[in-house]
Amino acid sequence: MSQMKKDPICGMDVEITVPHKIENEGNITYFCSEGCLDKFEKAALKAKDEYASCDDADPQSNCEKAPQGSSVDLQYQKMVK
Numbered sequence: 001m002s003q004m005k006k007d008p009i010c011g012m013d014v015e016i017t018v019p020h021k022i023e024n025e026g027n028i029t030y031f032c033s034e035g036c037l038d039k040f041e042k043a044a045l046k047a048k049d050e051y052a053s054c055d056d057a058d059p060q061s062n063c064e065k066a067p068q069g070s071s072v073d074l075q076y077q078k079m080v081k
Contacts, residue, residue, distance in 0.1 A: 009036035 002015040012032040020031040022040070031037040 005030040007032045007036050009039050012036075 004013045014032045020037045022029045
């Protein structure tokens with residue numbers, strides 16, 4: 001019996017032998033398809049852009065980063081490393 005993981009985009013259970021995956025610091029995220037992998041990468045890039053614009057924002061602005069440990073934060077952290 002194969003080991004299964006959840007695709008973070010669609011929630012589908014996928015075998016760990018799938019070709020669609022991202023590895024970062026020993027953590028592997030598995031995807032059911034290239035489409036879900038692309039959605040994950042686009043969301044991470046969007047989060048990275050939002051963080052960058054927030055970092056550059058006036059300290060008096062209402063710019064808020066995603067809470068640490070949230071899915072957007074984790075996607076951002078994977079993209080910047």
